[in-house]
Amino acid sequence: MPANDQPPLWLRPEHGTRGPKPAHSRRDVALAAIRIADAEGLDAVSMRRVAAELGAGTTSLYRYVSKKDEVLELMGDEVLAELRDAPLPSGWRDGLRAIARLLREVGLRHPWLTTVAAGRAIHGPHSLRWRERTLSVFDDMDLGTDEMLAALGTLSAFVLGHVLGELADREAARRSGLSHDQWMEREGEYGPMIMNSGEYPRFTRVMIEAELPHAADRQDRGFEAGLDRVLAGIAAHLPH
Amino acid sequence: MPANDQPPLWLRPEHGTRGPKPAHSRRDVALAAIRIADAEGLDAVSMRRVAAELGAGTTSLYRYVSKKDEVLELMGDEVLAELRDAPLPSGWRDGLRAIARLLREVGLRHPWLTTVAAGRAIHGPHSLRWRERTLSVFDDMDLGTDEMLAALGTLSAFVLGHVLGELADREAARRSGLSHDQWMEREGEYGPMIMNSGEYPRFTRVMIEAELPHAADRQDRGFEAGLDRVLAGIAAHLPH
DNA sequence: AGCGAACTGGGTACAGTGTTCGCAATAACG
DNA sequence: CGTTATTGCGAACACTGTACCCAGTTCGCT
Numbered sequence: 001m002p003a004n005d006q007p008p009l010w011l012r013p014e015h016g017t018r019g020p021k022p023a024h025s026r027r028d029v030a031l032a033a034i035r036i037a038d039a040e041g042l043d044a045v046s047m048r049r050v051a052a053e054l055g056a057g058t059t060s061l062y063r064y065v066s067k068k069d070e071v072l073e074l075m076g077d078e079v080l081a082e083l084r085d086a087p088l089p090s091g092w093r094d095g096l097r098a099i100a101r102l103l104r105e106v107g108l109r110h111p112w113l114t115t116v117a118a119g120r121a122i123h124g125p126h127s128l129r130w131r132e133r134t135l136s137v138f139d140d141m142d143l144g145t146d147e148m149l150a151a152l153g154t155l156s157a158f159v160l161g162h163v164l165g166e167l168a169d170r171e172a173a174r175r176s177g178l179s180h181d182q183w184m185e186r187e188g189e190y191g192p193m194i195m196n197s198g199e200y201p202r203f204t205r206v207m208i209e210a211e212l213p214h215a216a217d218r219q220d221r222g223f224e225a226g227l228d229r230v231l232a233g234i235a236a237h238l239p240h
Numbered sequence: 241m242p243a244n245d246q247p248p249l250w251l252r253p254e255h256g257t258r259g260p261k262p263a264h265s266r267r268d269v270a271l272a273a274i275r276i277a278d279a280e281g282l283d284a285v286s287m288r289r290v291a292a293e294l295g296a297g298t299t300s301l302y303r304y305v306s307k308k309d310e311v312l313e314l315m316g317d318e319v320l321a322e323l324r325d326a327p328l329p330s331g332w333r334d335g336l337r338a339i340a341r342l343l344r345e346v347g348l349r350h351p352w353l354t355t356v357a358a359g360r361a362i363h364g365p366h367s368l369r370w371r372e373r374t375l376s377v378f379d380d381m382d383l384g385t386d387e388m389l390a391a392l393g394t395l396s397a398f399v400l401g402h403v404l405g406e407l408a409d410r411e412a413a414r415r416s417g418l419s420h421d422q423w424m425e426r427e428g429e430y431g432p433m434i435m436n437s438g439e440y441p442r443f444t445r446v447m448i449e450a451e452l453p454h455a456a457d458r459q460d461r462g463f464e465a466g467l468d469r470v471l472a473g474i475a476a477h478l479p480h
Numbered sequence: 481a482g483c484g485a486a487c488t489g490g491g492t493a494c495a496g497t498g499t500t501c502g503c504a505a506t507a508a509c510g
Numbered sequence: 511c512g513t514t515a516t517t518g519c520g521a522a523c524a525c526t527g528t529a530c531c532c533a534g535t536t537c538g539c540t
Contacts, residue, residue: 007429008426008427008429008430010430010433011429011430011433015487015488016486016487016488016537017486017487017537017538018485018486018487018535018536018537018538019485019486019487019488019534019535019536019537020487020488020489020534020535020536020537021488021535021536022487022488022489023488023489046525046526046527047526047527047528048525048526048527051490056489056490057489057490057491058490058491058528059489059490059491059492059528059529059530060488060489060490062528062529063487063488063489063490067527067528068527068528069415069416114358115355115358118354118355118358118404118405118407118408119407119408119411119412119415120408120412121408121409121412121427123427123430123434128434128439128440128443129439129440131440131443132439132440132441132442132443135442135443135446136442139442144449145445145446145449145450145451146450146451146452148446149446149450149452149453149462150452150462150465150466150469151469153402153405153462153465153466154398154465154466154469154470156401156405157397157398157401157402157404157405157466158394158397158398158401158470159397159401160400160401160404160405161396161397161398161399161400161401161402161404162393162397162401164358164397164400164401164404165358165393165396165397165400167358167359168358168359168360168361169361171359172359172360172361175309175359176309186248187248187361187363189247189248189251190248190250190251190363193250193251194363194368199368199369199372200368200369200371200372201372202372202375202376202379203368203371203372203375205385206375206385206388206389209384209385210385210386210389211385211386212386212389212390213389222389222390222393225390225393225394225477226390226393226394226397228473228477229390229391229394229470229473229474229476229477230394230398230469230470230473231473232472232473232476232477233468233469233470233471233472233473233474233476234469234473236469236472236473236476237465237468237469237472255516255517256508256515256516256517257507257508257509257515257516258506258507258508258509258514258515258516258517259505259506259507259508259514259515259516259517260505260506260507260508260516260517260518261506261507261517262516262517262518263517263518286496286497286498287497287498287499288496288497288498291519296518296519297518297519297520298519298520299499299500299501299518299519299520299521300517300518300519302499302500303516303517303518303519307498307499308497308498308499
């Protein structure tokens with residue numbers, strides 16, 4: 001159990017007042033890393049790579065950040081800046097619906113975000129501002145704080161889980177280096193095995209009858225269907 | 241875009257008929273990897289480490305598996321064997337509730353599982369059997385397949401997301417090498433900053449008033465609260 | 481004005497990673 | 511009894527995160 005003698009990232013001043021001015025900023029680091037992750041996936045984000053993208057020496061990065069983990073934290077916070085000006089409709093129901101859709105969009109735009117956000121609680125300024133904004137949808141409701149948390153917690157768990165499911169396809173294909181079509185073909189090879197084995201009658205019926213899995217917009221429709229259910233469930237538990 | 245000339249894992253016969261019998265099985269590999277991941281986290285699962293745990297030479301593993309990714313796939317499937325004999329109550333509502341709780345338990349017992357399951361669709365025998373069983377909760381209902389998928393999809397998205405949230409604490413502490421208490425203390429340092437800045441009034445109110453976040457069983461209660469809402473939402477969309 | 485402390489940039493080095501290649505030993509098939 | 515498929519495994523390669531060091535820069539204080 002080593003003694004971590006560094007103060008947490010967001011409480012550390014970005015740089016001292018004494019020496020030479022740093023050539024870059026935390027934000028620069030975050031943006032460089034995000035550029036790489038968006039284009040080539042989270043695995044491509046290495047200290048050497050980020051430093052190169054930044055035009056700096058590899059170990060100079062450790063002037064801005066104490067571990068690679070903190071680079072990911074910077075990324076996770078910075079990306080929420082995209083939601084800074086997104087308008088939230090008034091009324092809890094429309095507000096929550098908008099929040100869910102916005103979160104999903106960000107998650108799909110930056111496929112590495114769910115992975116990064118899943119493992120850590122981010123306390124950067126953009127994250128805090130976003131959380132403040134999500135709470136504002138209950139402003140005119142005189143609700144207990146625990147009920148707000150339950151509603152928001154349920155909603156974001158659903159969104160996070162759904163986005164992760166959506167990305168499974170896409171990212172699995174990318175990781176394996178195959179095109180999406182090639183990958184779909186590989187996956188399809190399992191079909192006959194499942195149906196011919198005779199051990200999975202219900203699953204087989206679903207594979208034959210179900211319509212949604214074959215639709216091009218299946219993910220959108222699946223998300224909206226789930227969102228409707230979650231919102232209905234939240235409504236059912238709200239004191240009215 | 242390299243040509244992946246191997247057939248997919250579960251369609252490949254476990255071993256040929258010609259040469260010497262293999263010293264281990266796929267299952268052995270999975271169990272060894274699971275042992276390591278449970279004890280030291282997913283990062284500790286390296287090919288060398290798994291081979292050592294198995295008492296085999298490092299590169300011998302590639303006789304059982306074509307990439308490390310397939311080791312993770314074996315792990316993800318094997319762990320579902322734990323649910324093989326878990327009883328599911330009849331009736332869709334109790335059935336789904338039991339499914340959610342079982343999935344959560346497995347996810348918390350094996351903290352690496354969500355990470356593994358998030359990035360890939362697993363088609364191993366245990367996964368298929370489990371999916372077949374989840375579908376069986378609708379057996380006496382005469383429901384359309386698309387509605388079953390919507391219900392199950394919403395439910396598992398919620399469970400996956402919630403478990404990931406639960407693990408964020410625990411795993412972040414473990415990754416940083418701190419004890420949970422030490423880590424909580426570090427996280428707590430952010431509190432004053434948030435409250436004193438004055439920029440997050442709603443968030444501050446929640447930190448002061450909310451009761452649930454301080455409770456020892458907050459995760460259990462949060463999960464059950466979310467589960468109630470999701471089930472209520474599913475009920476609201478079921479043709480009755 | 482001058483000096484020391486604080487600070488930044490970055491090279492070197494180390495232990496560890498996934499995976500390819502080649503080769504010797506083994507067991508079933510024709 | 512070959513022939514051939516199959517297994518175990520060591521060596522090697524191109525990567526990774528990061529601890530340690532030192533030179534150069536700039537501020538604050540006397």
